[in-house]
Amino acid sequence: MKISRFKSGLAPTLGAALMCATVLSGPVAAQDTAIGPVVGPEINEARAALGRRLFFDKRLSGDAAIACATCHQPENGFADGLALSLAYPGSKGFRNTPTLINTALAENWFHDGRIGTNLNDVTRESITEDYMMNMDMRLMQERVKQDPVYVQMFADAGYGEPSNGSIRKAIPEYLNTLISHGSDFDEGTMSESAQRGQELFEGKAGCIDCHYGPRFTDDQAHNIGVPENPEIWSDPMRHMTYAAFASFMGVENYMNIRQDVGAQIIRHPADGSDIGKFNTPTLRELVYTAPYMHNGMFKNLSDVVAFYNAGGEDTPNLDERVRPLGLTFLEQQDLVAFLEALSGDPLTGPEYVWEDPIPTNYTAIENWREQTN
Ligand code: HEC
Ligand code: HEC
Incomplete structure (x- = not known):
């Protein structure tokens, strides 16, 4: 179902979301809004x-120091366990590494x-962005072509000779394999506490308004009043990375603001109404991916639930559905138990992790700068 991105008010409850889906795009789309197992x-x-x-x-990566897996680590649910991410050597990141x-x-x-097309584009961005992997696609292609293992693997994959275009297809194909399975929620083995938590999630706590469908997200951006992470502004390396990003994204007054403006960079509404909006993340695999939120401000799920219970931080553009919930301590624990029940088997086996050594001891060809393919 595609509810248009900024009309978040269209899905106030699961029931209404289902109704919208039926009205807007027929009954088939309605399946997407129901919670249930993830189908890859x-x-x-x-x-x-x-x-x-x-x-x-x-x-x-440009200097061959980091891989995608340096930040997206299988044992941490393809996040990295840090509040704010690493970056290309010499810089530091200003956001939390999300699960893949x-x-x-x-x-x-x-x-x-900010990317609404496909994972091919996300992969390109991750590779070439200077604070991520800072890689020139032409150089990457030449490096890959020098490795006999790759030459064989590209041929086996039906891609022919290694090229940056097929690299940007092969990585998304791998990401297609990273699909949740085996959670207590999917297997029907939730504890009583988690079951009570599910009732709160869909009822009194209203979490389902934004976290629905198999991945528990509406794929839209909202301002839920997460406090700023002060480290972004006190650590010059992080601040510098953010300032460069914000300048590139056309954020007004980027040298003076001390706020991550979030989705404002997409449409730049003049009234600033998208400031502080961030994408609703999946609630799958949370037990592996702490700390939470776009800036890692919450260490554990109890803190997240306590934050929602208090109604979020008072900020402009705060989504009206984030409000004091009046949950008792026990109810908050039940909600946490439900969130934990959405995590399944860790994706750390050989079908997810490249375990063989990747030899890097080769001599680069001399004239790679002149290569034109
Ligand atoms: C230096 C750490 C780092 C490296 C290396 C890195 N990432 Fe990321 N990745 C991040 C961070 C941080 C974000 C969130 C960035 C943001 O929101 O601005 C992210 C976001 C993503 C997302 C979006 C996830 C979502 O649900 O929105 C994908 C997909 C992704 N990375 C894939 C990759 C791939 C593929 C590679 C290797 C080509 C890679 N990343 C390399 C840190 C990293
Ligand atoms: C108005 C929509 C909305 C509602 C209602 C809502 N959430 Fe969220 N949730 C979000 C958004 C948006 C984020 C990401 C915010 C950020 O990164 O700053 C988020 C983040 C989270 C995270 C952090 C996930 C991560 O990987 O970092 C958890 C856990 C979570 N929500 C649980 C809940 C629970 C439990 C409830 C009900 C008490 C709830 N949410 C209600 C929109 C919502």
Whole structure:
């Protein structure tokens, strides 16, 4: 179902969301809003295996120091356990590294939702962005072409000779394999506490207004009043990265603001009504991905639930559905138990992790700058 991105008021409850889906796009779309197991896309094994090696290969970054997996670590639910992310050596990040589990099914990407096309574009952005992997696509292609293992794997995958275009297809094919399964919620083995939590989630606490469908997200951006992370403004390395990003994104007054403006960078509404809006994240696999929110401001799920119970921080553009909830301490614990029941088997086996060493001891060809393909 595609409820238009900024008409969040269209889905005030699951029931109403289902009704909207029926009215707007017929009964088939309604399935997307119901909570239930996540169904992943079809996988091409050879392409996914290639993408898996690329994901774990540090040669995809400019100075060959970091791989996608440096920040998106399997044992941390493909996040990194940090409040604010690492970055290309010499800089530091200003956002929390999100999980990549189920990201193949998202409608837009990054905490502000700034990429609304596909994972091919997200992969390109991650590779070339100077504070991420700072890689020149032409150099990347030459590096990959020098490795006999890749030459074989690209051929096996039906891509022909290694190229940056097929690298940007193979990595998303690997991301297609990162799909949640085996949670107590999916298996019908939730504790009584978690079951009471589900009732609160869909009822009194109103979480389902924004967290619905198999991934528990509406794929839209809202301002829920998460406090700023002061470290972004006190650590010059993080601040510098943010200022460069904000300047590039056309954020007004970017040198003086001390706020992550979030989705405002997409449409730049003159009244600033998208300031502080961030994408609703999936609620799958949370037990592996603390700390939480776009800036890692909450260490654990009890803190998140306490935050919602208090009604969020009072800020302009605060979504009206974030309001004091009046949950007792026990009810808050039940809600946490439900959130925990949405985490399944860790994706740390060999089908998700490239375990063989990736030899990097080769001599680069001399004239790579002149290569034109
Ligand atoms: C230096 C750490 C780092 C590296 C390396 C990195 N990422 Fe990320 N990734 C992040 C952070 C931080 C974000 C969130 C950025 C934002 O919201 O502005 C992110 C966001 C994403 C998202 C969007 C997820 C979502 O649900 O919105 C995808 C997909 C992704 N990265 C894939 C990759 C791939 C593929 C690579 C390797 C080509 C990679 N990342 C390399 C830190 C990293
Ligand atoms: C108005 C829509 C809305 C409602 C209602 C809502 N959420 Fe959220 N939720 C969001 C958004 C948006 C974020 C991301 C905010 C950010 O990154 O700053 C979020 C983030 C979260 C996170 C952090 C996930 C992560 O990986 O960082 C959890 C956990 C969560 N919500 C649980 C809940 C629970 C429990 C409730 C009900 C008490 C609830 N939400 C109600 C929109 C909503």
